[in-house]
Amino acid sequence: MSEIILELDGIKKCFDETDVLKGISLSIEKGEFITFLGASGCGKTTTLRIIAGLEQPDEGHVRLNGRDVTDLEPNKRNVNTVFQNYALFPHMDVYSNVAYGLKLKKVEKREIARRVEEMLELVQLSGYEKRMPSELSGGQRQRVAIARAVINNPQVLLLDEPLGALDLQLRRQMQVELKRIQKSLGITFIYITHDQEEALNMSDRIVVMREGRFQQIGTPNQVYYHPRTSYVARFVGTANIITGRLEEIREGIAWIAVEGKGEICALAEEGQLPWLTPGQEVHVAVRGENMTLHREPGKGLRLPVIEKSFAGGMLRISLDGGELGELISSRQGIDSSFGPGDLVTVSWEPDQGVFVDLEEADERIQ
Amino acid sequence: MSGYNKIINQSGTGAEKKTKGHWWMTVAPLYGFTILFVALPILYLIILSFLTRAQTWGVVNQFTLENYARIVKPVYLNTFKESFQLAILTTITTLLVGYPFGYFMARLPRKQKSFMMLLVVIPFWTSALMRMYGWIIIFRSNGILDKILMGLKITEKPLKLLYSYPAVLVGMIYSLLPFMILSVYSSTDKMDWSLVEAARDLGATRLKAFLTVTVKMTLPGILSGIVLVFIPSMGLFFIADILGGGKVMLVGNLIQNQLQSGRDWPFAAALSVVLMIFTSIMIWLYRKLSGVKDLEGLL
Numbered sequence: 001m002s003e004i005i006l007e008l009d010g011i012k013k014c015f016d017e018t019d020v021l022k023g024i025s026l027s028i029e030k031g032e033f034i035t036f037l038g039a040s041g042c043g044k045t046t047t048l049r050i051i052a053g054l055e056q057p058d059e060g061h062v063r064l065n066g067r068d069v070t071d072l073e074p075n076k077r078n079v080n081t082v083f084q085n086y087a088l089f090p091h092m093d094v095y096s097n098v099a100y101g102l103k104l105k106k107v108e109k110r111e112i113a114r115r116v117e118e119m120l121e122l123v124q125l126s127g128y129e130k131r132m133p134s135e136l137s138g139g140q141r142q143r144v145a146i147a148r149a150v151i152n153n154p155q156v157l158l159l160d161e162p163l164g165a166l167d168l169q170l171r172r173q174m175q176v177e178l179k180r181i182q183k184s185l186g187i188t189f190i191y192i193t194h195d196q197e198e199a200l201n202m203s204d205r206i207v208v209m210r211e212g213r214f215q216q217i218g219t220p221n222q223v224y225y226h227p228r229t230s231y232v233a234r235f236v237g238t239a240n241i242i243t244g245r246l247e248e249i250r251e252g253i254a255w256i257a258v259e260g261k262g263e264i265c266a267l268a269e270e271g272q273l274p275w276l277t278p279g280q281e282v283h284v285a286v287r288g289e290n291m292t293l294h295r296e297p298g299k300g301l302r303l304p305v306i307e308k309s310f311a312g313g314m315l316r317i318s319l320d321g322g323e324l325g326e327l328i329s330s331r332q333g334i335d336s337s338f339g340p341g342d343l344v345t346v347s348w349e350p351d352q353g354v355f356v357d358l359e360e361a362d363e364r365i366q
Numbered sequence: 367m368s369g370y371n372k373i374i375n376q377s378g379t380g381a382e383k384k385t386k387g388h389w390w391m392t393v394a395p396l397y398g399f400t401i402l403f404v405a406l407p408i409l410y411l412i413i414l415s416f417l418t419r420a421q422t423w424g425v426v427n428q429f430t431l432e433n434y435a436r437i438v439k440p441v442y443l444n445t446f447k448e449s450f451q452l453a454i455l456t457t458i459t460t461l462l463v464g465y466p467f468g469y470f471m472a473r474l475p476r477k478q479k480s481f482m483m484l485l486v487v488i489p490f491w492t493s494a495l496m497r498m499y500g501w502i503i504i505f506r507s508n509g510i511l512d513k514i515l516m517g518l519k520i521t522e523k524p525l526k527l528l529y530s531y532p533a534v535l536v537g538m539i540y541s542l543l544p545f546m547i548l549s550v551y552s553s554t555d556k557m558d559w560s561l562v563e564a565a566r567d568l569g570a571t572r573l574k575a576f577l578t579v580t581v582k583m584t585l586p587g588i589l590s591g592i593v594l595v596f597i598p599s600m601g602l603f604f605i606a607d608i609l610g611g612g613k614v615m616l617v618g619n620l621i622q623n624q625l626q627s628g629r630d631w632p633f634a635a636a637l638s639v640v641l642m643i644f645t646s647i648m649i650w651l652y653r654k655l656s657g658v659k660d661l662e663g664l665l
Contacts (some may be wrong), residue, residue, distance in 0.1 A: 073566070074563070074566040075566050075567070080568065087561050088564075090583075100568050100578075104569040105569060152569065
């Protein structure tokens with residue numbers, strides 16, 4: 001499984017004097033499901049288009065299966081794309097759309113018919129051969145777009161927010177389906193989304209992008225539980241970021257003083273130690289669901305409650321953190337004895353606090 | 367509850383009555399205009415084509431099919447054939463020149479696009495007749511074209527281009543090219559370029575993607591351009607008059623001659639009706655082939 005299929009090496013791209021990609025490098029393994037996650041305008045679509053050959057990088061190289069394809073035209077790369085708006089040919093029926101790639105390769109007619117049938121079965125659209133794209137629902141068009149790309153047996157399949165236009169229920173269903181298709185074909189998927197849930201659900205690895213750079217590359221687990229930067233912590237699963245001064249590290253646990261509010265703890269990983277010196281300013285990310293609230297004073301932050309609200313089976317309690325901004329604690333259930341104005345102590349287990357924005361984060365990624 | 371419903375119902379029918387009573391006021395002018403200026407003249411033309419020519423001036427109310435029978439005579443049939451040939455030649459040339467023009471115009475950056483559009487439209491601001499006389503200055507013996515060609519030693523003596531078939535052809539192409547350009551431009555401008563990218567991504571070369579996707583997507587523009595060029599080129603008599611010097615006779619010229627010099631109104635009407643049927647067939651074909659109800663670009 002550790003065969004490298006696609007390599008990005010120092011890709012830079014500039015549009016109208018705006019740096020869209022500021023030198024990104026990445027190796028993708030065969031059969032991997034990798035997701036580029038980021039807000040719109042972070043450069044994820046441009047990255048995809050460069051891999052597909054629809055855009056030329058200003059600097060850097062794209063290597064497919066060890067071969068430099070940077071200057072190769074899109075039709076000469078064994079890479080296919082599922083476009084954001086599907087881009088189905090409106091003047092061709094489903095069969096001709098799916099068969100398009102094979103026809104160009106001059107595959108024998110009977111072989112084309114066999115493979116189209118097989119593909120339509122895979123995407124559960126058997127019997128739709130004669131339909132025109134305009135006669136299909138959004139989800140069906142999506143499936144045709146996938147079949148049209150996958151039938152060419154690409155080494156890498158690129159998917160540009162393929163589920164963006166679908167409603168929530170259909171989106172969940174298609175997530176499962178895409179994962180199934182990927183597993184059954186063993187094709188490398190490069191998937192673009194701005195939906196963190198989608199990314200966490202489907203990916204083997206997630207690449208979090210921001211302003212033309214990679215913020216973090218890791219498994220969903222790593223990205224969720226060990227965000228390297230405050231941006232990742234906030235973007236993936238909305239975490240609270242607390243700034244304080246590092247006091248000391250005892251037995252792998254760091255203690256941080258937050259002026260006028262109290263003292264908090266965080267896990268100091270072995271690899272992070274060189275970047276942690278007592279007295280320096282540090283940022284700690286904590287997820288709302290990991291916070292515990294007490295009425296009595298104790299170790300932790302002493303903060304007043306602003307309000308509580310109930311949504312999606314979770315009770316959210318907003319706390320006034322002063323310069324820290326608003327902190328949000330969440331927990332299951334609806335009962336809580338705290339109300340607006342109450343002063344509470346917020347604390348968490350040491351391993352729930354994660355250092356973010358340390359210098360080493362950048363070095364590790366680049 | 368029922369009283370409440372009643373009130374709603376009453377007010378509902380009241381509003382309906384109001385719109386029902388006055389709907390025709392908005393549509394009437396439209397229908398009135400169409401009947402007065404389109405339907406009635408055509409009807410008059412058709413009736414006229416079945417009447418007999420008077421000895422001196424005007425028409426006699428006597429039904430005849432003679433006018434239509436005359437069209438089949440070789441002299442007139444030949445005019446139709448020649449017109450048809452010239453129209454086809456004009457259409458093909460404008461398509462070959464106009465398609466790339468309109469296509470690349472649509473792909474220009476926005477500012478340059480509107481500038482090009484201006485250049486294409488500017489000729490419409492002057493009378494077409496005046497512009498034809500301009501061509502005389504270029505084409506005549508020892509005119510601008512001859513001077514340039516002889517100056518460059520490409521030709522030795524004047525080409526005598528004026529009053530010839532090629533001159534009429536150039537005049538036709540010149541006057542009708544903008545229609546083709548604008549039609550192609552309009553459909554190219556609307557194109558979803560991700561379709562071409564999808565084709566390229568699926569393994570199509572630039573040419574193949576153009577042929578299988580771009581041409582198909584701009585087909586309504588091509589067809590509408592063909593209709594907009596072909597139909598007028600059958601009837602633009604003044605171009606053949608001015609640049610052909612009477613040597614080139616088109617259906618348009620024939621109708622004009624019959625109407626003015628020949629004073630045979632019924633025959634001119636019959637010729638017009640045949641031309642109109644011809645045109646209708648073209649438009650019907652266009653609708654059939656493109657699946658679009660309106661003409662792309664201009665109508």
